Amino acid sequence: MATSGRLVITATINGDERTFLADSRDSLLEALRERLNLKGVKEGCNNGNCGACAVILDGHLVNSCCVMAAEIEGSRVETVEGLAGPEALHPLQQCFLEGAALQCGICTPGFLMSAKALLAENPAPTDEEVRFWLAGNLCRCTGYDKIIEAVQAAAEQMRARK
C-alpha cells in the first residue's frame, strides 16, 4: 500500500546491495547524495534538462532528478563512484583527464555515465552519434569538442582491449 514519510529501500548500488532509509518525497538524486553520500551525482537544473544527475538504472540512462527514490526498490543503480576499477581509472575518466574535457567539472559525472551507456550500446559511434547521444548533457565550460574527442579516444581504447 502507499507509504509515506520514512521508507526502507534495498537496491544494488555500484554492485553492492544497500539498504537505506529515505523519505517518500526524496528524488533518487537526493537519496544518492544525502542518504548514501554519493556526492559525485550532481544537481544542475533539478528538472531534467542538464544531465548532471545522470545515472544508469537497470542498464539504462536516467536523470536521477526525474526518478523517485522509492522507485528503485530492487533495482541496480550505477553512479560515477563505481566507474573506476580497483587499479585504474575507467578509460573514459582517463581520456577526459588527458584530453582536458572538463574545466569546472560539475557536468563531468553526468557526461561520463552518459558516455558509458552510449559505448555499451554502440562501441564505435560516429562523432555525430556521440553528439546526438550527449545532447541531454549540458556543459557551460568546454564548448563540447574536447568532450566528443575524449569519448572517441576512450571508445578506441576500449575496442583495442577487447
Add this chain to the structure above:
Amino acid sequence: MQALRYARATSIDEAVRMLREGGETARVLAGGTDVIVQARERRRVIDLFVDIKHIPEVMALEYDPQHGLRVGAAVPLYRVYGDANVQRVYPALRAAAHVIGGKAIQGRASLGGNLSNASPAADSIPAMMALDGVAEIAGPNGRREMRVDEFCTGPGRNALQPGEFIVALRFPQPAPHSGQAWERFIPRNEMDIAVVNAACALTLAGDTVTAARVTIGAVAPTTIMVPAAVEALVGRRLTDDTIAAAGTAAKDAATPIDDMRGTVRQRKHLADVLVQRVVRAAAERARGN
C-alpha cells in the same frame, strides 16, 4: 518537495483502487519526466504517486500483422523506437519517440505519459493521431476505449474520469500501399520543445490518394486533425499542387499563439511547410509499401 506518498501497483485493479482512494491529488507515475518536476515545482497539488510500471500489461509491447501494434502505456521510449516492428511498420511513431528529450529522458518517458500530460506541443501525439491510435482505459467501471484524437481536451487536460488510467495504446495495421511520416521544427538540433510538429498517414492507389490523416501540434490548445488537408488530398493525384493545397489548409487551420518559442506568423508558415514535407515523405513510403 511537497509531502508525497508512493504506492507501487502490481495489477490494473490495484492501480484503479489506489487512484480512486487517493482522489484528486493522486497521480499516475509512469516515466516521471513530467510529473515529478510538476510535483517538485508545486505546479500541481499531488500527494500520492501510483507507480504503474510493475503492471505487466502496462509494460508490454506486442505486434502482429493482423491486430497491429499494442504499446503498454508506460513502456519507455527507447523500447518503442528500438523495436524492429515499430521501425518497419510505424516509422512516424518511431521518429517522434526517437527525439523526445535526450537519452536519459527516453530511458523513462512513455507514450501514455506524453499523451496524458496533454501538452499542446507533445511530440508523440500528432503521430499517434495520424496512425488512428486508440487508448485502452481502465477505471472503476471496468475497461473502455477512446480514440487518441478525442483524448486531449485542453492544455494539460484530458478526458479521463477519476480513477481511470491508460493501460495501452493500440494502432491498427496500415493498409497496403500506405505510408506515414512525422516531423517537427525546433531551433536546436535536439532537445527542445516543438515550435510546430506534424504527421501524416496516407494510402495510395497508383498516384491517387485514397485515404489520409493529417495532424499538426503546437498551433492550437491541443494537437489537431486537419480535415481540410485531408479533403485537399483524398481522391486526387498527388501533384505539387495538391500537396501545396494540403499545406495551405494546415496553415489556415492553425490558430497558434505568440510565445518565446515562435510567433503566430512563423508557426502558421511552419504548419504549411511541415505538412507538405510529411505528405511527401508519407507518399514516398507508400510507394515502397
